[in-house]
Structures are given as C-alpha cells and as structure tokens.
Amino acid sequence: xxxxxxxxxxxxxxxxxxxxxxxxxxxxxxxxxxxxxxxxxxxxxxxxxxxxxxxxxxxxxxxxxxxxxxxxxxxxxxxxxxxxxxxxxxxxxxxxxxxxxxxxxxxxxxxxxxxxxxxxxxxxxxxxxxxxxxxxxxxxxxxxxxxxxxxxxxxxxxxxxxxxxxxxxxxxxxxxxxxxxxxxxxxxxxxxxxxxxxxxxxxxxxxxxxxxxxxxxxxxxxxxxxx
Numbered sequence: 001x002x003x004x005x006x007x008x009x010x011x012x013x014x015x016x017x018x019x020x021x022x023x024x025x026x027x028x029x030x031x032x033x034x035x036x037x038x039x040x041x042x043x044x045x046x047x048x049x050x051x052x053x054x055x056x057x058x059x060x061x062x063x064x065x066x067x068x069x070x071x072x073x074x075x076x077x078x079x080x081x082x083x084x085x086x087x088x089x090x091x092x093x094x095x096x097x098x099x100x101x102x103x104x105x106x107x108x109x110x111x112x113x114x115x116x117x118x119x120x121x122x123x124x125x126x127x128x129x130x131x132x133x134x135x136x137x138x139x140x141x142x143x144x145x146x147x148x149x150x151x152x153x154x155x156x157x158x159x160x161x162x163x164x165x166x167x168x169x170x171x172x173x174x175x176x177x178x179x180x181x182x183x184x185x186x187x188x189x190x191x192x193x194x195x196x197x198x199x200x201x202x203x204x205x206x207x208x209x210x211x212x213x214x215x216x217x218x219x220x221x222x223x224x225x226x227x
Contacts (some may be wrong), residue, residue: 002004002028003027003030003059003062003065003090003171004017004020004028004029004060004061005047005056005059005060005064006029006031006063006065006066006183007032007066007067007076008033009033009035009038009046010033010067010068012066012067012176014171015041016040016064016066016108017044017066017140019108019111019164022093022094023090023091023092023093024061024093026061028100028223030045031044031045032048032050033046034050037089038189043147044216045177047171049191050051050076053079053080053083053085057216059085062085062086062087063080063085064087064088064090064106065077065080065106065124066108066138068144069161070124070143073106073124076142077106077123077124079104084165087105087108088105088160089104089106090107091103091108092112092113093161094112094114095109095110095113095127096114097115097119098117098119100118101115101119101120101121102120103115104120104123104124104141106123106125107123107124107180107183109127110126110129110130110147111126111129111130111182112130113127113128113131113133114131114133115127115132115133116133119137120139121133121139121140122140123141123142124142125141125142125145126143126145126213128145128146128147128149129148130144131147131149131150131151132149132151133145134150134151134153134154134155134171135153136153137153137154137155137156137157138153138155139178140157140158140161141159142159143158143160143161143163144163145163146162146163146167147165148165148166148169149166149169149181150168150169151163151168151169152169152173153172155174156175157171157175158174158175158179159177159178160178160180161175161176161178161179162179162180164181166183166184166186167181167182167187167202168187170188173188173189173190173191175187175190176190176191176192176193176195177194178208179191180196180197180199181196182197182200182202183225184200185202186199186200187201188201189202189205192204195208
C-alpha cells in the first residue's frame with residue numbers, strides 16, 4: 001500500500017486527505033497534529049504530535065503539510081525535506097492543470113481550480129477551491145490563493161502572500177511578499193511588500209513588518225526549534 005502522512009488534522013488537512021485519496025496515488029492516510037488527545041479524524045488515525053515525524057520516515061511514501069499559516073507551512077515542509085521525506089504536490093482530479101505548468105513540492109491544487117499554461121506554482125502553495133491562476137503567472141512559495149480568487153495572466157504573487165476569498169489580481173500586476181489581499185478586493189496596481197490591501201480598486205489599508213527567514217541554509221535542528 002502507498003501511504004501519505006499529513007501534518008495538520010484540521011479542516012484543511014481533512015480536505016487534503018480527501019484530495020489525496022481521489023488521486024488514486026495513496027490508499028493509506030494518517031495524520032500528525034499537536035492537538036492533545038486526538039486519535040482519529042474523519043476515519044483517519046492521528047499517530048501523535050508533529051515532533052514525532054522522524055519515527056515515520058520508513059512507514060510512509062510521502063508526507064504533506066496541511067497548515068493554513070503560510071510561513072509555518074513552509075518551515076515544516078523544509079524540515080520534512082531535510083529529514084529525507086518525499087514531499088509531493090497534490091492535484092485534485094477535478095481541477096484543470098496545464099501540462100505546461102509547474103506545481104512544486106508541497107503545493108496543492110483543490111477541486112475546481114484552474115492553473116493555465118506556463119504558470120509556475122512554487123513550493124508550499126494552496127490553490128484553493130474554484131480559484132484560478134492564468135497563463136504565465138509566477139506564484140512564489142507559501143502563497144494561499146483562497147476559494148473563488150483569480151489571478152490574471154502574467155501576474156506575480158510574492159512569498160507567503162494570502163489572497164482572501166473572491167479577490168482578483170489584474171493582468172500583469174505584481175503583488176509583493178507577505179501581502180494580504182482582503183476578501184472581494186480587486187487589485188489593478190502593483191502592491192508592495194508587507195501590507196494589507198482592500199477595496200475596489202484595492203488600496204493599502206495597513207502596513208506591517210515582515211517575519212521572513214532565509215531558511216535554505218538553516219540546519220534542521222535550528223529550524224525545528226523555531227517552529
């Protein structure tokens with residue numbers, strides 16, 4: 001049997017599990033979650049807390065991080081990769097993903113989503129239900145494109161940004177890193193790093209400091225201590 005270990009047993013994790021099963025690639029699913037005394041969710045076993053992941057390296061063909069927090073999701077993916085786990089991408093069979101697009105490790109494309117030709121989705125992204133990423137877009141790692149949100153052609157979305165539900169990014173626009181695009185907003189101008197934008201058209205509503213780490217050269221132990 002082919003097994004997938006999922007870190008995070010909340011609503012997103014259960015949706016990931018459903019998508020993984022529907023691909024037909026995995027027929028055995030289990031979770032790790034830091035919620036105490038959690039033994040089972042939706043019929044799937046919870047084997048323990050996150051820090052137990054090294055025990056299961058030889059028991060599962062892959063491991064996937066199903067946590068909504070963008071920065072934490074990336075940290076955990078890197079921990080798993082450094083520990084030797086295969087971290088796959090998951091593409092729901094009821095999505096539409098061009099064969100000429102790129103979906104990197106740890107990213108998921110949910111049901112009803114569309115990723116068009118020559119789009120790049122980097123590591124640890126969520127392309128959520130019925131969202132779309134049009135041709136030639138570049139979505140950096142750790143981005144969450146929420147249900148019903150749309151990214152126009154040749155746009156770019158910066159690391160760990162979050163497009164909330166039903167937001168739209170215009171063609172050729174650039175959204176910086178660590179940006180929140182509020183629900184229902186329409187972005188028609190480029191957006192700098194570390195801000196929240198809202199409205200039609202979207203304008204800056206809040207500025208905040210980024211909390212990003214240059215994580216590629218951090219040791220496994222040092223990185224795990226920061227989670």
